[in-house]
Amino acid sequence: MPEQHDPEQELGPKITSAFQDHAGAQGMQNTGLAREARRRVHRRRQTMSMAAGAVLVVAAVGGVWGLVGDGSPVATSHSDSASEGKAAAPEQPSQGVAPNSERDKAGCPVQHPIQQAAAPNDVPTGTGLDLNTQVTGLRACRYSTGQGGLLGQQEFDAAVAQQVVDAIKVLPERNPDLPVFKCAPQVAKPSEAITLRFTTAAGTKEIWVVYDGCTSAGFFTGTHVYGLYSAPLKLFMTGSVRPSGGTYLSALKDW
Amino acid sequence: MEAVLAAAEVRTGPLDFEVWVTEKADALLRFAYVLTGDATLAEDAVQDALTTACARWGRVSRADDPEAYVKRMVVNAHISWWRRFRRRESPVDDPVRTARAVSDGTAARAEADAIWDLCATLPDKQRAAVVLRFYEELSYAEIAQLLHCAEATARSHVHRALAALKTTLSTEGAEDA
Numbered sequence: 001m002p003e004q005h006d007p008e009q010e011l012g013p014k015i016t017s018a019f020q021d022h023a024g025a026q027g028m029q030n031t032g033l034a035r036e037a038r039r040r041v042h043r044r045r046q047t048m049s050m051a052a053g054a055v056l057v058v059a060a061v062g063g064v065w066g067l068v069g070d071g072s073p074v075a076t077s078h079s080d081s082a083s084e085g086k087a088a089a090p091e092q093p094s095q096g097v098a099p100n101s102e103r104d105k106a107g108c109p110v111q112h113p114i115q116q117a118a119a120p121n122d123v124p125t126g127t128g129l130d131l132n133t134q135v136t137g138l139r140a141c142r143y144s145t146g147q148g149g150l151l152g153q154q155e156f157d158a159a160v161a162q163q164v165v166d167a168i169k170v171l172p173e174r175n176p177d178l179p180v181f182k183c184a185p186q187v188a189k190p191s192e193a194i195t196l197r198f199t200t201a202a203g204t205k206e207i208w209v210v211y212d213g214c215t216s217a218g219f220f221t222g223t224h225v226y227g228l229y230s231a232p233l234k235l236f237m238t239g240s241v242r243p244s245g246g247t248y249l250s251a252l253k254d255w
Numbered sequence: 256m257e258a259v260l261a262a263a264e265v266r267t268g269p270l271d272f273e274v275w276v277t278e279k280a281d282a283l284l285r286f287a288y289v290l291t292g293d294a295t296l297a298e299d300a301v302q303d304a305l306t307t308a309c310a311r312w313g314r315v316s317r318a319d320d321p322e323a324y325v326k327r328m329v330v331n332a333h334i335s336w337w338r339r340f341r342r343r344e345s346p347v348d349d350p351v352r353t354a355r356a357v358s359d360g361t362a363a364r365a366e367a368d369a370i371w372d373l374c375a376t377l378p379d380k381q382r383a384a385v386v387l388r389f390y391e392e393l394s395y396a397e398i399a400q401l402l403h404c405a406e407a408t409a410r411s412h413v414h415r416a417l418a419a420l421k422t423t424l425s426t427e428g429a430e431d432a
Binding site: 008010011012014015016017018019020021022023028031033034035036037038040041044 | 277
């Protein structure tokens with residue numbers, strides 16, 4: 001039987017000896033290790049503190065930004081309407097416009113059926129205004145039919161509200177001076193529209209005003225259609241409710 | 256009594272770390288040098304381990320054997336993947352003997368040099384296992400714990416290293432003869 005040699009027993013002492021020989025032969029720097037360790041720990045902690053501080057600052061800035069977000073360029077309905085209204089027409093104090101404190105009592109709904117209406121006269125049943133009804137107030141709400149939401153709003157007193165009703169109810173069913181368009185369905189829908197929300201004894205009643213797109217234009221109550229003329233428009237298209245333009249407005253010229 | 260308390264306070268205070276490092280620096284550096292085979296790498300590894308130990312000195316100093324604790328840090332640092340990546344290690348297939356035996360009666364010394372050089376060619380974990388086994392004289396269970404592997408794996412590391420060393424030494428011995 002051949003003799004078995006355990007490599008560990010055979011080489012172990014030689015390896016131990018080799019390690020001990022070489023371990024004693026090196027001349028490494030053995031001073032200042034503790035001081036350097038302390039310095040590194042100090043620096044590491046400083047770096048950590050600075051990083052934590054930076055995170056806190058970022059969080060604080062983010063928090064403040066969130067708090068003042070209403071005034072930020074983020075697309076919110078109110079901020080957009082204010083800025084867009086200014087771009088469309090400088091806001092001027094108009095006769096009959098209610099003071100701010102009254103305006104803020106009940107704003108326009110942020111979402112409105114007019115944004116999704118398939119046809120201009122799809123005023124929900126029961127919400128259209130009967131033009132013979134006495135009105136005591138008016139809030140005009142301008143909506144984008146796309147992603148813009150509520151673009152602007154303006155409140156008027158009872159006198160102006162009644163003037164608007166009176167100016168509309170004498171209008172014919174359509175304005176023959178307006179052009180008739182033939183357009184593709186994708187551009188037929190108006191990009192924006194206005195809801196006139198009248199205060200009546202029976203609650204809020206509406207007239208929809210369509211002046212863009214290429215299918216039809218005018219004042220819609222759900223039961224009646226009145227042609228688009230500039231006389232009523234001049235009464236409520238002020239401030240942020242005044243659009244920068246529209247397909248049919250361009251043809252009206254004097255709105 | 257107050258003196259005893261003061262001494263105890265000093266033992267756990269900042270000075271304790273300085274004193275301990277002064278006492279143990281040589282041993283730690285020797286160990287790191289055997290482990291790494293390079294003086295610069297050894298100094299780096301010890302400095303890194305001491306930095307880590309300093310940051311948690313309260314716990315390290317309360318350990319049963321703070322020196323073993325710090326040596327473990329040195330081993331961990333040496334075999335960590337990022338440190339190997341930093342060294343751009345490229346292990347060779349077979350150990351190559353770089354020192355030749357001389358015939359002036361210093362054969363033992365030459366053999367020690369040869370073994371040292373051959374150990375430098377071993378992969379990190381094999382070399383660490385060999386160092387822990389024959390320099391630190393640890394058991395395979397302790398080596399396995401330090402290298403984060405099974406005891407059988409630690410044993411395998413040592414035996415493979417020994418086989419490679421034996422083969423190379425035998426071949427070189429035959430050539431010298």
